[in-house]
Amino acid sequence: MNIDKKITDDLVANNVSFVTTVPCKQLAGVIEEIDAREEIFHIPSNKEDEGMGLCAGAFMGGKRPAIIMQNTAIGVTINTLATLIQYYRMPLPMLISYRGELREPVACQVEMAVHTKALLAQMNVPTYHFHHQSDVEELDAILKYTFMCNKPVAILTDANFWGGYGDQ
Amino acid sequence: MIRSEILKEIAPILRDQLVVCNIGLPSQELHMIDDQPTNFYMLGTMGLSSSIGLGLALAQDKTVISIDGDGSVLTNLGTLPTIANNVADNYVLLIIDNGSYGSTGDQPTYAGKKTKLEKVAEACGCENVVVCQDVDTGKVLQAAIDSKKMTVIVVKCDSGNIKLPVITMDPVVIRDRFMKSVQA
Numbered sequence: 001m002n003i004d005k006k007i008t009d010d011l012v013a014n015n016v017s018f019v020t021t022v023p024c025k026q027l028a029g030v031i032e033e034i035d036a037r038e039e040i041f042h043i044p045s046n047k048e049d050e051g052m053g054l055c056a057g058a059f060m061g062g063k064r065p066a067i068i069m070q071n072t073a074i075g076v077t078i079n080t081l082a083t084l085i086q087y088y089r090m091p092l093p094m095l096i097s098y099r100g101e102l103r104e105p106v107a108c109q110v111e112m113a114v115h116t117k118a119l120l121a122q123m124n125v126p127t128y129h130f131h132h133q134s135d136v137e138e139l140d141a142i143l144k145y146t147f148m149c150n151k152p153v154a155i156l157t158d159a160n161f162w163g164g165y166g167d168q
Numbered sequence: 169m170i171r172s173e174i175l176k177e178i179a180p181i182l183r184d185q186l187v188v189c190n191i192g193l194p195s196q197e198l199h200m201i202d203d204q205p206t207n208f209y210m211l212g213t214m215g216l217s218s219s220i221g222l223g224l225a226l227a228q229d230k231t232v233i234s235i236d237g238d239g240s241v242l243t244n245l246g247t248l249p250t251i252a253n254n255v256a257d258n259y260v261l262l263i264i265d266n267g268s269y270g271s272t273g274d275q276p277t278y279a280g281k282k283t284k285l286e287k288v289a290e291a292c293g294c295e296n297v298v299v300c301q302d303v304d305t306g307k308v309l310q311a312a313i314d315s316k317k318m319t320v321i322v323v324k325c326d327s328g329n330i331k332l333p334v335i336t337m338d339p340v341v342i343r344d345r346f347m348k349s350v351q352a
Contacts (some may be wrong), residue, residue: 018227041226043254045219046246053216054250057188057223057232060208060347065223083212084220088343 004029006136007095011066012039014143016093018058020044020051021068024097026162031068048073049080052092059090064147066093071116071156081123085152092152093143098129101158105165120154127154130161169302170328171264172197178306185313186350188221188234192271194264196332198235205345209335215244218261222251225259228350231313232258238265238279245288252293260312261320268327286322294320
């Protein structure tokens with residue numbers, strides 16, 4: 001299974017047509033796939049809170065948005081999640097590279113990894129953790145759930161899900 | 169002129185457009201001067217007026233005006249390259265540059281010192297950047313709308329605030345009536 005293609009296909013099947021991204025090594029393939037798809041307008045953002053602003057605007061303009069980012073950005077976006085996305089009750093699937101988990105080579109990434117789930121829980125953000133490749137089968141249902149309830153929803157995707165970082 | 173005087177003057181132009189209005193006093197002033205369902209009032213999240221407006225402009229065809237401030241643009245300076253590189257010709261970014269953080273007590277911003285936001289916007293790649301004085305805002309804004317070219321306007325004006333109430337409307341109501349106006 002090509003995970004990048006499967007994720008992009010699920011986004012398209014759920015009418016997600018506006019995607020903003022801040023890159024991550026693990027997300028490179030899916031970002032490339034999204035960029036290549038005609039059904040999706042891809043707009044890279046410089047910071048994740050800016051990206052959530054773009055998504056809020058696109059949603060009010062009638063598009064279904066999504067953001068692709070690293071888990072370190074949870075620290076950047078708490079205020080935007082609380083005072084924009086949640087306060088105005090907007091849907092936002094957040095496909096998140098869960099750095100700092102098993103097979104992580106960079107120690108500093110662990111420092112935000114240990115806070116990631118606690119912060120999302122504190123924010124009452126429904127959170128799903130993709131650890132095995134087969135977990136991606138739930139993405140379609142997660143996207144439907146997000147646009148049903150008009151909430152931000154986090155999908156944490158760790159290194160094991162992406163197949164590791166290759167030879168270290 | 170101070171910001172509230174400018175908003176009063178351009179209210180008849182704004183009335184017919186989709187407006188995303190900056191957090192704090194700008195939204196409170198616009199709400200008091202001319203509340204419209206086509207106004208999206210930001211109740212929080214400093215800095216994102218330009219980003220919300222750009223996302224909205226890229227998602228549909230109606231003209232969108234983001235009312236922003238110099239302090240808010242400095243908060244989210246990364247917005248200018250994103251705007252420059254994703255041209256939406258139905259988008260106008262109106263930066264009311266009074267050189268101060270008005271909502272928090274008129275503390276000076278760097279835009280009121282050495283930093284020139286119009287030059288930052290140009291350096292980021294924005295193609296239509298117009299600087300104007302407060303009294304010319306209406307004329308310049310109308311020309312930008314009519315040009316159907318994405319435009320960044322930097323309005324130089326005095327700092328100063330008027331006393332006015334906070335917005336008590338529910339955020340979901342603001343968002344819902346705004347979205348109905350977008351679809352209308």
